[in-house]
Amino acid sequence: MAAGPHLEFEKDIVELQEQIERLEGLARNKGLDVASELQDLQSKLEVLRRETYQNLRPIEQVQVARHPQRPYTLDYLDLVFSDFQELHGDRSYRDDEAIVGGWARLDGNTLMVIGHQKGRDMKENLRRNFGMPHPEGYRKALRLMRMAEKFGRPVVTFIDTPGAYPGLGAEERGQAEAIATNLREMARLRTPTVSVVIGEGGSGGALALGVTDRILMLEHSIYSVISPEGCAAILWRSAEHREKAAQALKLTSSNLLALGVADDIVAEPDGGAHADWDQTARQLQRSLAKHLSELIELDMDTLLRQRWAKYESMGAWLGEDGALDG
């Protein structure tokens, strides 16, 4: 992957964009009429974008999911919600800025929105720890979820993390316990919950916000038990085999829909969410509204029964008669 803002497989797209810009410049400076040429190039660009983004290899999906210009949680809070009031801290140790959360309105209705938050430059990434939470981040998230339950408001979570932070302090303060407690408590939270994987769904650090009534995935997001690099390092003995690992792990949104883990995919514009934030936000808003309106219709016992059934049936194994179950 190139260090610059463009992904390697986007090279042709970028070249075409530059060609269009040059032509536009030429038209302005020299007063030439290039309208039809421009139109040709524009439609060529559209086709190229669509074809490229409809045929991404898994490792390319991973690159798009990690794209630094993809909208993050706070961007969606700005684009999709209104009236956001951020709430800080876990009330025992500190405020973990790798997870943000607070009250916000969707179409006028109050909900609790919680999500991982990555940074776009080094300074912000140090503050956000690259979106990798410490235990106090999960504990803050749980505090906010319980408050949503207390006031009878739904919870929406945004998942976008490389994973839990494998550091000294995180272990000392019990990140395993913090994640485990979130899993159990989310399973019994008495309010409708929806999670959306907006970028990178990395392992336990992602799941700690993910035990929800509905799991949505943005089209080019990924969700995996381990990063392709980590998997390759262990099973292929070298991170260089990440492409094979990305393929084998079945981590794309269409994989997860087929495996019955994701409930719905939120379509992204051709060129990916990073190419058009507004359109992505509109799609997300529609999808959230649809799923939330279905969930708030259910009485709490039905909601919980369905949630338990959803998670308790996950997996695939050979059962009594050697037939595939799950």
Place this chain on the structure above:
Amino acid sequence: MAWFRKDKKPLKATDRRDVPTDVFEKCEGCGEILYRERLAQNLNVCPDCGFHLRVTADRYLEILLDEGSFQEMDAHLQSADPLGFTDLKAYPDRVRAAEKKVGRNDAVVSGHGTLDGLPVCIAVMDFRFIGGSMGSVVGEKIARAARKALAERCPLIVVSASGGARMMEGIYSLMQMAKTSAVLARMHEEGIPYVSVLTDPTTGGVTASYAMLGDANLAEPGALIGFAGPRVIEETIKQELPKGFQRSEFLLRQGMVDQVVDRRELKDRIAVLLRHMLGAPAGGDGA
């Protein structure tokens, strides 16, 4: 061949103190050579230094349950290969090799029995089976043991030993964390006791789900317990970890486990705790 041309075999470390492993075993704690039979009588705890050598799932069932009371459940469940996963080896081949080595279908044995006369459901993990990794079968068997505990309203005991999620099952392995925690949420709501026993090693997704969710978390002495593995942490922070980091006694100090319990006292300790939680009168000899 002339005598001076004769090839020398390189000396291997194991040649030097060759211990016939069928009779003796070397303690990893103090290096003492121990009689296997005596060691087994001592539940594989070194009589000299107290080091806890790993034991199999079957041995834990003998140690914890009343003789002859164990009824195994779901022994037939087998791993599928939902992703068609192949790395340097195909996943089904790894499973078959582990089955042959361990003599079990997967990394957990589950069932019900009595512990000091108390009916319990129990699941014990076996680290020898693909590093005690949690795939769909492990998750499903733990979930079924917990559902049985719910139906019978009897306590659940899980003895963990695991390297974490089984990545060859991809997202399904991650979702076993959610699955097991969801059943435990129902047990939590019903007020049914759950004792988690953490043995060497318990790391990754198992620690970050059912192993940390006990009404009592009991750790065997010296067990490695954590989420991230020590090597990963060292690579991240670029320094060596302090001695004893992520060991049971460290977790006790940090407030993550309730007690560090010697294997030889484990059964009695669980019985006392369960009777407290069940509101039952104290057992025969004060237990």
